[in-house]
Amino acid sequence: MAQIHMDDRMLIISETDERGIITFANEDFVTMSQYDYNELIGKPHNVLRHPIMPKAAFADLWKHLKSDQIWNGFVCNRTKNNDYYWVYATVAPITTPTGERHYISIRKKPSEEEVKHYTALYQGMRQ
Numbered sequence: 647m648a649q650i651h652m653d654d655r656m657l658i659i660s661e662t663d664e665r666g667i668i669t670f671a672n673e674d675f676v677t678m679s680q681y682d683y684n685e686l687i688g689k690p691h692n693v694l695r696h697p698i699m700p701k702a703a704f705a706d707l708w709k710h711l712k713s714d715q716i717w718n719g720f721v722c723n724r725t726k727n728n729d730y731y732w733v734y735a736t737v738a739p740i741t742t743p744t745g746e747r748h749y750i751s752i753r754k755k756p757s758e759e760e761v762k763h764y765t766a767l768y769q770g771m772r773q
Contacts, residue, residue, distance in 0.1 A: 652755035680725040696722040700771035720764040
């Protein structure tokens, strides 16, 4: 597994339904994930979960979203080819006028210092 790096101009955007199933993926998401667009749509977002990620990080994310709060955090994602990349993510809950719930996630490139810090932190949390 090799780390791949986002371009500074990239902004990964995706949308999921209430169950975390991907309903939209922008071109930067397709590029970084190494999946085709049609491979992402209809898949659970956790298909990208890298083993370094502690369960507590996602428990915190869902706690915020279920409470109608925006979540921000650092996430390591796994690509289709088993490479990985880090992002700083902002995830927001959205409720449509018909009461349908979904989530939008916007991710950008973190700094190298942030990646080093969160790699060590998450490895420690997994032990």
